[in-house]
Amino acid sequence: MATLQADYATPETERTPVVKLYLAIGLIVFAALMLVGVLMRAAQGASLSSIGPALFYQLMTLHGAGMVGTAGLAALAVNWYFLSRYVRLNPRVFLGALILSLVAVAMIVGAIMIGKFAAGWTFLYPLPANPLGQWGTGAALFFVAGLLVLGVAFLLVYLDMGLAIVRRYGSIARALGLPMLFGLERVDSAHPPTVVASAMVLIVNVAGIAAGAVVLVMTMLHLVFPALAPDALLMKNLIYFFGHVFINATIYSAVIAVYEILPLYARRPWKVSRPFLAAWxxxxxxxxxxxxxxxxxxxxxxxxxxxxxxxxSYTSGIPVLVVTAFGGLMLIYRSGIRWDAASSLLVLGLFGWAVGIVPAVIDGMISVNLVMHNTQWVPGHFHFYLLIGVVPMVLGFASYLGSNGEQGQTGRLGVGVFAVGAVLLCLTFLVSGANSVPRRFAVHEEAWQWLGNLGALSGGLVLIGTLMIALPILMRLPRARLSAV
Ligand code: HEM
Ligand SMILES: [Cu+2]
Structure with missing residues (x-):
């Protein structure tokens, strides 16, 4: 690392241990929640009808909140690890956020599994306060408060990141590359893409989580004082602003793994350019x-x-996707890249992200949404860019960090199993959606059940692939030092 950077960067001994902890926990939780997903899909296929609607909606809430939270935290670890190369971050803040998150997890899991809370991870107002006897006010309060604690954990890390960025780059706008974009400064091709992406994530996700905090507090107030009834449309706006921004920030954090690791494999730098800055x-x-x-x-x-x-919707996802996919392909083209678990996962992640945006944009059209709204088309597209986009990026990062330069055969094989299972699973959702199968239904018509069963089998493959990738990483992770690619 250049000496100039050394003044700012976080020392290696401080950077790695906490990130390993995030990843180890993240991989295990991902696998557990995939199993929950398989159970749900099997219930929809009627091959596990003993689950019953009450438990189904608890599992759906657990899977949704858990996956979104875990993906968020794992992507935060990617972001933190690489940003700490360029600025001095505080590992104690990062560890504190992990501990807070675990407290939040305990509250959320307790609310769902003990308190039987089942209003979905989107806690859409006024559903948490209308349980029809399934859960009590206490359970709803615990769930909502758990999400709030998780939000606080994120904000603490973002505060540390923001301060460190401002110390080194002067302002968040400069980190985003605005002076270079608008010709006030010469384009410095050595300006790290990671810093640009981190600046974007900070801006949007602080806004997103702040809106989330507002609506969570309003929900709590309504739960305690039912007479205090906020406007439902306002609440829905706040919730979806928060949810949309949070999951997007997750994707844009995870993609940092591609910017940082692919160049190491291709032995070419990822250079910042005006189009890149404009896209961000x-x-x-x-x-x-x-x-x-x-x-x-x-x-x-x-x-x-x-x-x-x-x-x-037509344009939102496109600019960064184009510069990233194009940049990634240019990097790989004729580079003689070595295909091991890490590099294949990162490219799989780019693929899933790119392809998943297509059905998302289709559903963003009002005329299509009239028909597709609340069908399984929706889980179809978001599983595509979360399961085949974000998760492989995180797994690729973990595999890179845990590889110690050695890459086993199991992991590489696991990537194939994962990819086949994941694409099939997403197709079962998309085909169901195209046939107007509603989403969030515990019990499905007989004619739809084969898709549920095929989905459960595909989900099983995904789980097996994930374990094949994750177990070797988990075994190597404790002694892994800075990965030598
Ligand atoms: C083996 C892998 C997986 C399986 C089998 C699976 C299965 C499912 C099923 C059956 C549903 C309910 C669909 C419906 O509405 O009818 C669902 C919802 C959901 N899944 Fe997954 N999933 C998997 C992986 C993931 C991953 C990796 C993520 C995110 C990182 C994720 C995030 C979600 C979310 C946010 C929901 C929405 C819950 C709601 O509607 O409230 N899933 N999943
Ligand atoms: Cu959205």
């Missing part, structure tokens, strides 16, 4: 404004918001 600025603004595509069927929403949601 564009997505910073659009991610914040596109969320009404979740409310296209809410007729009370002002029409201009729905139209904005539709139009921005």
């Amino acid at each position: 600025l564009a997505v910073t603004l659009m991610v914040l404004a596109v969320y009404p595509h979740h409310l296209l069927m809410d007729f009370a929403l002002p029409a201009w918001m729905a139209v904005m949601g539709q139009i921005l």
Whole structure:
């Protein structure tokens, strides 16, 4: 590492241990929640009808909140690890956030498994306060408070990241590369893509989590004082602003693994350019404004918001995707890259992210949404870019960090098993959606059940593939030092 950077960067001995802890916990939780997913899909296929609707919705809430939270934390670890190369971050803050998150997990899991809370991870107002006898106010409060604690953990890390970025780069805008983009400074091709992405994530996710905190507190107030009933449309706007921004920030954090690790394999640098900076600025603004595509069927929403949601849906994901996919392919092309578990996972992640955006954009059109809204088309597209996009990026990072330069055969084989299972699973959702199978239904019509069963089998493959990738990593991780690629 250059001496100039050494003044700012976090020492290696401080960077790695906490990140390993995040990853080890993350991999185990991912696998456990995949099993929950398989159980749900099997229930929809009627081959596990003993689950019953009450437990199904508990599992759905657990799987949704758990996967979103785990993906968020794992992507945060990717972001933190690579940002700490360029700025001095505080590992104690990062560890504190992990401990807070585990407290949050205990509250959330307790609310669901003991308190029987089952309103879905989106806790859509006023459902948490209308349990029809399935759960008590205490369970709802614990769930909502758990999410709030998780949000606080993220904000603490972001505060540390933001301060460190400002210390080194002067401002978040400069880290995002705005002076270079607008010609006020010469384009410095050595400006790290990681710093640009981190600046974007900070801007959008602090806003997202702040909105989340507001709506969580309002939900708690409503639970304690039912007479205090906020406007339902406002609550829905806040919830989907938060949910949309949070999951997008997760994707844009995870992609940092591609920016940092692929160049090591291809032995070529990933250089920052004007189009790259323009794409990241564009997505910073659009991610914040596109969320009404979740409310296209809410007729009370002002029409201009729905139209904005539709139009921005066409463009929101595209700029960064294009510069990243193009940049990644240029990097790989004729580079003689070595295909091991880590590099294959990162490229699989790019593929899943790119392909998953297509059905998402289709559903972002009002005329399509009229038909596809709340069908399994929706889990179809988001599993595509989460399961085949974010998860492989995180696994690729873990595999790179844990490889110690050695890469076993099991992991590579696991990537194939994972990919086949994951694509099949997503197809079962998309085909179901195209046939108007509703999402979030515990019990399915007989005609749809084969898709549920095929989905459960595919999910089983995904789980096996994940274990084949994750177990060798988990075994190596404790003694892994800075990975030598
Ligand atoms: C083996 C892998 C997986 C299986 C079998 C699986 C299965 C399922 C099933 C059956 C549902 C309910 C679908 C419905 O609405 O009818 C679901 C929902 C969901 N899954 Fe997965 N999933 C898997 C992996 C993942 C991953 C990796 C993520 C994110 C990182 C994820 C995030 C979600 C979310 C956010 C929901 C929505 C819950 C809700 O509607 O409230 N899943 N999944
Ligand atoms: Cu969205």
